[in-house]
Amino acid sequence: MPVVVIVPLFLASLFLAYTDVLSRxxxxxxxxxxxxIRLVYVLIWVFLGIDLYRYLLPx
Numbered sequence: 001m002p003v004v005v006i007v008p009l010f011l012a013s014l015f016l017a018y019t020d021v022l023s024r025x026x027x028x029x030x031x032x033x034x035x036x037i038r039l040v041y042v043l044i045w046v047f048l049g050i051d052l053y054r055y056l057l058p059x
Contacts, residue, residue, distance in 0.1 A: 013042040 017035040 009042060009046055013039055 017038060
């Protein structure tokens with residue numbers, strides 16, 4: 001499991017989500033929905049990357 005790849009992606013997604021919330025203080029519900037969508041998108045790509053990693057490098 002490539003933890004080296006997952007941790008920076010997760011931290012980057014949290015940073016992007018945090019800055020996005022800070023950039024729109026007026027409309028909180030839209031900001032929260034955008035954060036949730038972005039986190040789900042990143043998680044999907046992380047799981048796809050794990051599957052590719054296991055497929056290309058079988059343990």
